[in-house]
Amino acid sequence: MKKTDKSMFFLDPKDMPTKWYNVLPDLPKPLPPDLHPGTGKPVTPDDLKKLFPMALITQEFSPERYIEIPDEVRTAYQLWRPTVLHRAYRLEKALDTPAKIYYKYEGTSPAGSHKPNTAIAQAYYNKAEGIKRISTETGAGQWGCSLAFAGALFGIEIKVYMVAVSYKQKPYRRIMMEAWGAKCVPSPSPDTKTGRDMLAKDPNYPGSLGFAISEAVEDAASREDTHYSLGSVLNHVLLHQTIIGEEARLQMEMAGFYPDTIIGCVGGGSNFAGMFLPFIRDKISGKRKNTRIICAEPESCPSLTKGLYAYDFGDVAGLTPLLKMYTLGHDFTPPPVHAGGLRYHGMAPIVSHLYDLGLIEAKAVPQIATFQAGIQFARTEGILSAPETMHAIRVTIDEALKCRESGEAKTILLCHSGHGHVDMAAYEAYLSGKLEDYAYPAEKVKEALATLPKIPA
Ligand SMILES: *Cc1c(COP(=O)(O)O)cnc(C)c1O
Numbered sequence: 239m240k241k242t243d244k245s246m247f248f249l250d251p252k253d254m255p256t257k258w259y260n261v262l263p264d265l266p267k268p269l270p271p272d273l274h275p276g277t278g279k280p281v282t283p284d285d286l287k288k289l290f291p292m293a294l295i296t297q298e299f300s301p302e303r304y305i306e307i308p309d310e311v312r313t314a315y316q317l318w319r320p321t322v323l324h325r326a327y328r329l330e331k332a333l334d335t336p337a338k339i340y341y342k343y344e345g346t347s348p349a350g351s352h353k354p355n356t357a358i359a360q361a362y363y364n365k366a367e368g369i370k371r372i373s374t375e376t377g378a379g380q381w382g383c384s385l386a387f388a389g390a391l392f393g394i395e396i397k398v399y400m401v402a403v404s405y406k407q408k409p410y411r412r413i414m415m416e417a418w419g420a421k422c423v424p425s426p427s428p429d430t431k432t433g434r435d436m437l438a439k440d441p442n443y444p445g446s447l448g449f450a451i452s453e454a455v456e457d458a459a460s461r462e463d464t465h466y467s468l469g470s471v472l473n474h475v476l477l478h479q480t481i482i483g484e485e486a487r488l489q490m491e492m493a494g495f496y497p498d499t500i501i502g503c504v505g506g507g508s509n510f511a512g513m514f515l516p517f518i519r520d521k522i523s524g525k526r527k528n529t530r531i532i533c534a535e536p537e538s539c540p541s542l543t544k545g546l547y548a549y550d551f552g553d554v555a556g557l558t559p560l561l562k563m564y565t566l567g568h569d570f571t572p573p574p575v576h577a578g579g580l581r582y583h584g585m586a587p588i589v590s591h592l593y594d595l596g597l598i599e600a601k602a603v604p605q606i607a608t609f610q611a612g613i614q615f616a617r618t619e620g621i622l623s624a625p626e627t628m629h630a631i632r633v634t635i636d637e638a639l640k641c642r643e644s645g646e647a648k649t650i651l652l653c654h655s656g657h658g659h660v661d662m663a664a665y666e667a668y669l670s671g672k673l674e675d676y677a678y679p680a681e682k683v684k685e686a687l688a689t690l691p692k693i694p695a
Pocket of ligand 1: 350351352353380381469470471503504505506507508509510580624626627655656657
């Protein structure tokens, strides 16, 4: 490789990868199948037909290593892709580290994160199969915005169930969704039976991602013209995100280095898997055995570092298939002090499996140190990062500081998942000293064990 000292690496749109990378055929052991909650048997494509278009169901189980990105999707990607790979010279200097830090910035999409990479693909395949309407859930609103944007491009009506506490406290992303033409309601909502039952039981229930998923799934299952869409966790979502890592491979080659360490934040696992899967095939094949892949998660929602690897539901009501994943229990509600996103109770089955196999690592980081890292990044590299992304920045800085100690000039590749322009309330809480640290207690993980579903024999 030819080494260069440039600070930005651009790919020409005509050199944008034409295929997504599917890790399933390359896994050293097969992925444990999703199970039908009623029968305990592996889920079949037929079981999913009510909720997803056939193209996505095929991708979910596909044995093909590469999957062609449709022209319409590539054209839509070109509104902001290929994204730039940066060398963080200023941050390196501030840390006085010999490490070389590269970051791929996904915040230039219209919604401000990596999420449109899959929203566009999902809207496209639904449209191609004649679907008129898609229901989904959203937490702070990033996924709802991304699907609303994709719905606008492909002429599909979008209905978003937004976790009630965020709906009240964070109006701006709701307004963005409405500007793109989506309908957004607080969850629990009176629009579904699940929502109505909860409102009757507890009108002040603040909602959770798992609960909003139940409402969105019920909505889609009850209408012929409607499908459901999920913004993370599932195999096909991770597949679409591999555009990030496929581009990054070409750009690291332009930079003249192969990463020693790859770092990203994990909520459901999609942005980081999108980055690391195209690299992990070199690790699995033995060509790059020593590459470290580190998942950064919050101490207050530590599914990989403290969760259980077990079959669990993806939602609160138990409407989804059972997924084998690291989980904090499907009725997990994040502590109210937590401001940094990444709140989902589970982790993508692919990420969970790779973690279980010891091919990737995980670090849980406390909230205040996370924001400190985000602020240092803003004051050196300029970008006001999403609080989610700051978890990965924290781990990146820690690894770079270890290089200062050891004198090693390692190459670190950071997946920068998005900007934080709509998260100024969290920035303010940090800057005015109102944030607290909260490590999720081990007893709570034990309690969650009791709620894990029994698998029918
Ligand atoms: C949604 C989101 C995440 C977490 O989701 P993953 O599926 O783990 O990628 C991380 N960063 C940003 C900016 C997000 O919007």
